[in-house]
Amino acid sequence: MSIVSPWKQDFPVFNADAYPNLCYLDSAATCLTPKRVADAMYNYQCYSHANSHKGLYYLSANVTEKVEYARTRIAEFLGASSLNEIVFTSGTTESLNLVAYSYIETKITSKSNIIISAAEHHANLLPWQRLCQQYGASLRVAPLNDHGIIDFSQLVTLIDSDTLLIAISQSANVIGKFNPIKQICQYARQNNIITVIDGAQAVSHGNINVDDLECDFYAFSGHKLYGPTGCGVLYCRMGLIEQMRPYQVGGGIIDNVSYQSSHYLTGPLKFESGSHNVVSIIGLLAALDYLNDISWQAINAYLERLSGYMQKRLAELNFIHPIVRSGDSAPYLYSFQMNKVHCHDVASMLDIEGIAVRAGHHCAQPLHKTLGINASVRVSLGLYNDHTDIDRLITGLTNTYQLLKIE
Ligand SMILES: Cc1ncc(COP(=O)(O)O)c(C=O)c1O
Numbered sequence: 001m002s003i004v005s006p007w008k009q010d011f012p013v014f015n016a017d018a019y020p021n022l023c024y025l026d027s028a029a030t031c032l033t034p035k036r037v038a039d040a041m042y043n044y045q046c047y048s049h050a051n052s053h054k055g056l057y058y059l060s061a062n063v064t065e066k067v068e069y070a071r072t073r074i075a076e077f078l079g080a081s082s083l084n085e086i087v088f089t090s091g092t093t094e095s096l097n098l099v100a101y102s103y104i105e106t107k108i109t110s111k112s113n114i115i116i117s118a119a120e121h122h123a124n125l126l127p128w129q130r131l132c133q134q135y136g137a138s139l140r141v142a143p144l145n146d147h148g149i150i151d152f153s154q155l156v157t158l159i160d161s162d163t164l165l166i167a168i169s170q171s172a173n174v175i176g177k178f179n180p181i182k183q184i185c186q187y188a189r190q191n192n193i194i195t196v197i198d199g200a201q202a203v204s205h206g207n208i209n210v211d212d213l214e215c216d217f218y219a220f221s222g223h224k225l226y227g228p229t230g231c232g233v234l235y236c237r238m239g240l241i242e243q244m245r246p247y248q249v250g251g252g253i254i255d256n257v258s259y260q261s262s263h264y265l266t267g268p269l270k271f272e273s274g275s276h277n278v279v280s281i282i283g284l285l286a287a288l289d290y291l292n293d294i295s296w297q298a299i300n301a302y303l304e305r306l307s308g309y310m311q312k313r314l315a316e317l318n319f320i321h322p323i324v325r326s327g328d329s330a331p332y333l334y335s336f337q338m339n340k341v342h343c344h345d346v347a348s349m350l351d352i353e354g355i356a357v358r359a360g361h362h363c364a365q366p367l368h369k370t371l372g373i374n375a376s377v378r379v380s381l382g383l384y385n386d387h388t389d390i391d392r393l394i395t396g397l398t399n400t401y402q403l404l405k406i407e
Pocket residue numbers: 028029090091092093094121123124169171172173198200201221
């Protein structure tokens with residue numbers, strides 16, 4: 001079958017002398033960078049760099065305008081009702097910690113409970129675990145069903161009148177399937193429970209509408225959206241942002257300071273102390289433009305087709321076992337184990353052939369323990385992959401098994 005990416009040529013790394021014949025199958029860790037994004041960052045840094053929100057001179061005012069324009073565009077992308085609901089952070093991890101310490105910490109008591117799912121990345125576990133430990137609250141874990149998604153009916157049984165927060169991923173990073181987050185968020189809202197959605201993995205599939213989802217917070221990282229590292233986003237529903245305090249304080253977030261006290265700005269700027277990571281924000285904006293120009297429909301249709309091919313080819317290998325039931329698998333991601341061969345050995349052997357996959361616990365140790373394993377190999381797709389990558393993967397896995405299986 002011939003599935004050829006029309007976008008591969010947009011990614012300069014495939015012409016890099018240092019990585020000839022790169023087969024990159026780790027987009028769930030980070031997406032490669034299109035030239036358009038790198039160019040936008042280079043041009044900004046060389047020809048229009050200044051500090052934002054501070055200078056009154058033209059160069060600086062122009063940068064402020066760019067940052068605020070990016071905020072508007074991200075609000076549109078997420079379906080937010082206002083740019084004032086969009087906070088720039090350094091990534092999903094910071095976004096989730098921001099919710100924890102700017103808001104949840106002001107509400108939590110020893111009676112509270114917080115619900116997460118069994119599949120969460122450590123970034124969407126540790127902040128809640130630490131808060132619960134600190135305040136004597138309890139952390140409850142919603143199980144997954146046989147298909148590897150959050151079991152709504154089981155989750156509901158964990159909820160009681162002391163449930164403060166439900167923090168779950170739209171699509172988890174080891175299983176990759178889409179959770180019923182709309183159903184969960186709507187139920188939570190009817191019961192006055194706050195919801196945080198970790199969108200780190202789902203964001204590269206677009207079609208997000210936070211209003212429709214009825215979530216309170218939505219977090220993602222720029223580098224999972226073909227943008228740069230160092231920049232992320234937290235959507236905070238209007239009405240909540242006013243109740244939140246900055247968890248990190250410093251320059252740029254006040255309207256009045258004396259030696260005795262400070263009065264913070266209202267809106268997202270109160271969480272953005274210090275200098276903005278403008279070059280990364282410019283890169284994220286360029287990534288959004290790039291993806292919009294391709295169209296989400298084309299992106300998802302392509303990845304679905306390629307994923308179908310990947311699932312089919314992997315299913316032919318009887319020495320490979322998906323970590324959750326396959327069949328209705330994620331449109332872009334597949335985690336598995338190989339009979340009698342350690343996951344790290346699989347990844348190292350593939351690397352010799354120029355194939356980059358992830359192996360280990362993928363920052364989801366509790367999930368692996370729940371599944372009775374300690375590691376898995378994860379293959380994940382991006383816009384640049386095509387059928388030759390899958391064919392090379394299949395050959396690489398077959399060779400690895402032949403060479404390393406212990407009789
Ligand atoms: C589901 C999920 N949540 C959170 C994160 C953390 O993202 P970052 O390292 O960009 O903060 C990741 C990163 O892989 C992830 O996959």
